[in-house]
Amino acid sequence: KLLSFLMSLSLKLVEKNQIRKLSNLPGTLEQLNLEVRNLFGDACFQYKYFDEDGDKILIRSDQELMDAYETAKLTGAPSLKILLEPNSSDCSYISQRSQSLKSFREETKNLFEPPQILKSPVWENHTCDGCNAFPIQGTRYECSICPDFDFCEHCEATLTHPHVFLKISSKELQVPQKRPFRNFRSSVSGQVPKMKLVKNSNNSQRVFEPKAFIEKTWLVQNTGQHPWPQGSYIQMVGGNLTGEPAYLPCAAPNQQLQITLLIEAPEEEGFYSSYWRPATPEGNPFGPKLYVSAEVKSSQKDLSTLMEMGFTEETSKEALATFTYDLNAAINSLLNKKC
Numbered sequence: 001k002l003l004s005f006l007m008s009l010s011l012k013l014v015e016k017n018q019i020r021k022l023s024n025l026p027g028t029l030e031q032l033n034l035e036v037r038n039l040f041g042d043a044c045f046q047y048k049y050f051d052e053d054g055d056k057i058l059i060r061s062d063q064e065l066m067d068a069y070e071t072a073k074l075t076g077a078p079s080l081k082i083l084l085e086p087n088s089s090d091c092s093y094i095s096q097r098s099q100s101l102k103s104f105r106e107e108t109k110n111l112f113e114p115p116q117i118l119k120s121p122v123w124e125n126h127t128c129d130g131c132n133a134f135p136i137q138g139t140r141y142e143c144s145i146c147p148d149f150d151f152c153e154h155c156e157a158t159l160t161h162p163h164v165f166l167k168i169s170s171k172e173l174q175v176p177q178k179r180p181f182r183n184f185r186s187s188v189s190g191q192v193p194k195m196k197l198v199k200n201s202n203n204s205q206r207v208f209e210p211k212a213f214i215e216k217t218w219l220v221q222n223t224g225q226h227p228w229p230q231g232s233y234i235q236m237v238g239g240n241l242t243g244e245p246a247y248l249p250c251a252a253p254n255q256q257l258q259i260t261l262l263i264e265a266p267e268e269e270g271f272y273s274s275y276w277r278p279a280t281p282e283g284n285p286f287g288p289k290l291y292v293s294a295e296v297k298s299s300q301k302d303l304s305t306l307m308e309m310g311f312t313e314e315t316s317k318e319a320l321a322t323f324t325y326d327l328n329a330a331i332n333s334l335l336n337k338k339c
Contacts, residue, residue: 009072015040015084025069028062036084045084056083121170123150129275129289130155130238141165146285149237159238163283193232194224195278195287198256207295214241214263216292222251231281234259234290239274241266241292248278265296272296302327306334 011022013036020039026032029047036045047059049068052075059065059082072080123136130151141156143149144164156165199219208214222228227250235245243263251257266272273293277285299320305327306316311334319330 008078009069010079012079012081013039013084014081015045021079026065029059029065032059032065032082040084044087046087048083048085049080126150128152128155130159139167139169141167146237146279146283149285151238155238159240160242161237162235192224193226193228193278193280193286194222195228196221196223197288197290200291201258206293207297208265210265210267210269210296210298212265214265214292214294216261216263218259218290219256220251220259220287221256222253225253227252228278229280232278233281234261234276234278237275237277237285237289239272241272241274241294243274259290261292263292263294265294269297270295302330306330309334 009025011025013020013022018040022035026035032047047065048056049059049071051057051071057064057068057071059068068080068082120138121140123140126136126140127134128136128151129149131154133152136150136152139153141151141153142165143151143161144166146163151159151161151165197218198221201217201219228248230250232248232250233245234248236243241263243261246259246261248259249257261276271293272295273291276290276292278287279285299317302320303313303316306319307313309331311319315334316330319334320327323329323333
């Protein structure tokens with residue numbers, strides 16, 4: 001009977017001018033504590049109710065809570081009012097719990113803050129020496145040896161360079177002073193070599209067989225007041241058409257001369273390019289960056305096609321070379337000759 005009555009009984013928690021109603025009755029004092037903390041926070045209360053004689057009764061155990069329900073049954077009241085009165089003497093555990101929660105929130109608040117979106121720096125005075133992007137955005141990679149040589153993030157990850165880079169992700173970072181690499185060669189103190197590109201050779205051949213040698217020539221001039229230091233060389237500073245450094249002659253002031261580079265074509269077909277730059281024996285670059293590009297393509301398939309059409313091997317090779325391995329142009333030329 002008590003159980004069926006409790007199912008119809010509601011509980012009202014009264015704290016000063018606040019009244020909160022519970023439809024599900026707590027069966028134990030601990031459950032009542034949880035409900036009170038959820039509704040009124042971590043404040044500490046004593047629980048009291050009025051019995052059938054009008055006396056205020058204190059609830060301190062599960063049995064006394066059940067006695068309160070029994071009283072409501074005897075009086076026939078549809079609800080039981082429990083008064084919440086402040087009590088500081090028995091709530092040390094609540095105070096400790098509250099302090100622990102406060103400390104936990106302070107210690108972990110940064111873990112739950114949304115991440116800050118950092119703005120990528122823009123380097124207004126720097127151009128990428130790999131892809132010529134200007135200005136460089138994001139992390140900048142500065143060569144630890146070469147003066148005024150930078151890569152963007154993409155080129156640093158995909159291109160090769162003989163020296164170590166300094167990773168600069170913020171404009172507030174201080175870049176250490178560079179100390180040029182020294183070897184057994186030494187240029188005359190105080191001389192700054194200079195070079196000007198006079199003419200970029202117009203090599204007619206742009207398509208090369210795999211593993212063939214690519215010859216690239218530039219006409220340059222020594223525009224400085226001193227000869228180039230003995231032991232100066234030209235080296236690759238970026239790109240995927242790789243090759244070995246080549247030594248430069250000791251050009252006199254105002255002298256023009258040709259620089260020829262011999263590079264072996266890669267085995268795989270595709271488009272390749274690279275940047276090259278002169279450097280002193282100490283590894284300090286000077287002069288302009290020199291560019292070379294080539295398409296690597298095997299002619300065996302095109303050669304077989306022409307020979308299947310009835311053309312001789314010699315004629316087919318000549319036509320392909322004349323039209324830089326353009327199969328359609330070679331076919332049209334050979335057909336016109338037949339006519």
